[in-house]
Amino acid sequence: MMFLQPGLLWALPFALAPLVIYFLMRYRSLRVAWGANYVLERALARLQKKVYLEQILLIVLRTLAALAIVLAFARPVSRQKSAATANAGVHHVLVVDRSASMQAGEPGNTRWDRAQEVLSRYVASWGRGERWSLCVVGEKPVWQVDGETHLDPARTKAILNGVKPGEGMVSWARTLPLIRDKLSGPGVELVLISDDQAIAWEGVEKPGVAGVGALSGYWVNTARADYENSAVLQARFGSSLGVAGQPCRIYIEVRHYGSEPVEGLPLEVLRDGAFYARELVSLLPGQSRTLSFDVIFDEPGSHYATVRLGKDMLGSDNMAYAGIDIRPAVKVVLLRDPGRSGKFDSAWPLLELSARALRGEAGKSRVSRDSQGPSMGAGPIMPQLKEGELRDGYLAGADVVVLDGGRTLTPELGGMLRDYVSSGGALILAPDGATDIQSWNRILAEKRLLPAPLIRCRTERLAGDRFQTLTRSDWPLSAMRIFETDEEGDIGHVRFYSWCEFGKPNTGAQVVKTFADRTPFLVRQDDRPGAVLLLAGGLSGGAGNLMAREFCLPYLMRLLTDAASGAVLPRVVVNGEAANLFFRPPPDFKGAAFQLDAGLPVGLTPSRVKAGMIATAPVPAGVWGLGAFLVLRERGVNRVWVGVQGEREDSDLRPLNQDGKKRIKLPCPLVEVNDWPQLEEQLKAVRIGGEYHHWVILALLACLVGEMVLERRFI
């Protein structure tokens, strides 16, 4: 027998009240002088034995009545069902949701904390020798314990304490069919601990998903009005390559999943772990917003930025990391024929002008000619002009090589460019009216350096009515999305009077930007670690063309850094995919490893490629955080930061509404409870049978009848 209110059992001594009253009444008896003593003694003689028996019986009856009253308030319950299942063995089946949404709530009072408390109390209610199973459900269900006998409560609790919430999402429609065979059966007591996240329960009501009527047990819903969640969906630098001292734009996408608008969410950007910038964000229900910050890194090398959203219900989706490589400058090499006058005659001075403008040195040319050797300027763009025959090593140090349209293309030059791209270089093809389209198509195609075949190049009369324009939208490259706004100039006003027409892009190539008439403007072909960009127009010095505008300097900068980033493999990877690092091994190179979120480094085996090595590290699914490639040297370690991101499906905490709950209870007739007292109440009612109301009342009535039969009265 168990009691629903065991605390009232302290009142059991009150059951002795009739005995106390008996002696009290006996002690405080009425004193009467009596004349009919003869009759009294006759009556006593007749009933002497009976009187004692009845006295005892009466006291027992009254004591039992008092006992019944105390027990009635203590609410005794039977263990009938428990006893019935004890022979077959009670089998406690725990299904625990460890998805990210379980971390929602105030610190110290999250859904997971409440789940842990329920688990702890629930395990404490088990009897020794009862079987139990534990299924931890994340992206996939894992049976951590399968039919183990519960002998040592400490061990059971240790197993449960070892379960930690993860980053993934639970889909009960996908999970329940996988585990339902073990969720029912004789003696099985199913306790499913999860929240009421609508997207997690989505689809459960579909016929056949969970097995109609197959599930019975308890659903401990630990959610408590903590549904308003906002998340950082992603954070990426416009380009994985930046220049020291130059703003590197980071794009942050945030979304609010709640049903109420939020105001003043602090969004912080940390540079290499130190606070850098902050902005308050207000979001409407369901609204996504992309914010951008310009982060300036002063030192070359590998850096990372941390994006952090504060004051939110679910902390796990409030952070994102993004890595970036910072170079001292972007070295640009322009290949052209000597003495050529054409499209780049004015483009080259523009590059020079841009370099000086970005460097802050007006009127001072630092452009080096072929004869002058590599430029040693300290600005963000270091242009070099290469004319005539190229010598070995000319392209080795260049970040970007621009192939002018008028350059005579020979197979040797094609081979050299091929080597350059294969070693991680970025090649910009700038065909124009002087281009030998046939030789370009042939030689570059042979070297797999042509993203799209050239059809023809058109040159229209300046200020005429035939020209091409760009739209300010639909930039697929994040680095170029800035031109979708007016903040850096309206690129849509630029008219192109000279442009090339391309054929269908090759496999693996993508049209990055089109003209207003949807013909390609920029086609990119990633040739990891290098890249080839094919421009239909732009680097032209003609009046009205793109590079003639000062506000296009940022465009140029980003185009060059974006092109150059081909050699820098993405510093933001999606979890579940592989992170790659292209590097040129230092002389004292010893090995490479990958470390994720300050965990143990995992050794890597880099593969050799032209001009370097590529290390590939698998990133498991459901992992978010900051990773780092470790290039191990005899003296020290080079660390290259990589942000591990991915789509978080579990950020939407919106709960099931009442209709939704009704729908899912058809296939899953689980009894919903919110905390341990409610679960305990249900368990006692079902596991240990009903309350002994009727028995207590019967006992009380029996005592009353006993009194009446004896023609006595109650005290």
Added chain:
Amino acid sequence: MELLARRMVSGLRHGLHRSRMVGISTDFNHHKLYATGDALKHIDWKASARHDRFYVKRYIEDRSLAVRIVLDGSASMLQASGGLPGKYRQGARIAACLGYLVLKERDAVGLSVTSSAATAWVPVSSRPNHMLQILQTLAGTQAQAQDSLADGLRVILDRHETRGIVVVVTDLMYDPDPVRLELGRLHAQGHEVLLIQARDVMEEDFPFNRWVQFSDLENKGVQHRLDAVLLKRIYREEYQALLLDWRVWARKFGMHYVSFRNEEDAVAVLTSYLAVRARMGREI
């Protein structure tokens, strides 16, 4: 007490005398066949002539009536409850009334107040001032000690008192056998026995619903502590059984038995009894 007796009896006398005058001859009783030795003066010649036999007239013996009142003076007669007069007081009232009534009829009356401690004895007399002695005895005697009624009755036998009426006023709360033995002897010797039982309300109803410590009035130190609730039914049964037993026994020996509760009016009790007695042709 005398005033009370006067008041009570003055109401009774009229009825009594009238009853005596109606229809019944005072002397002649019946005829009897003549037998040798009978006085010739008693021969009823008219009747003998009619029946051709000698008949002798028989007359009721013309003697004075002797009434002995025996009042139980044991301590149990002190029982009084609820402000009502006690059994002893009620018994004394009835004794006084009867004594006065008897003396008014110029009959003789005597009084005994019996208890184990002391027995007051007033001899039978018909003198007019004898009432004063009776009243003094009733007033000067207190109920005390144990019951000694059997002894008191035996004294009547031992003294060979004139046959008459023995009126026993008691509560009958004792072992009946010794008393019945003496009463039977009195009856056998020609005494007419009248039993008057005084009952106390509380003793009969036993109205207790809690623990009670009963202290015996007659025997100091005898106490019974018990839950009256448990005993109530049995006690009442025993009480009524005792009353019934006395009633049956009295009827069996032709004795008159009058029982009253101390809440009842003594005048009414006595009046109703004397009326019944008058209808039966008995004297007092």
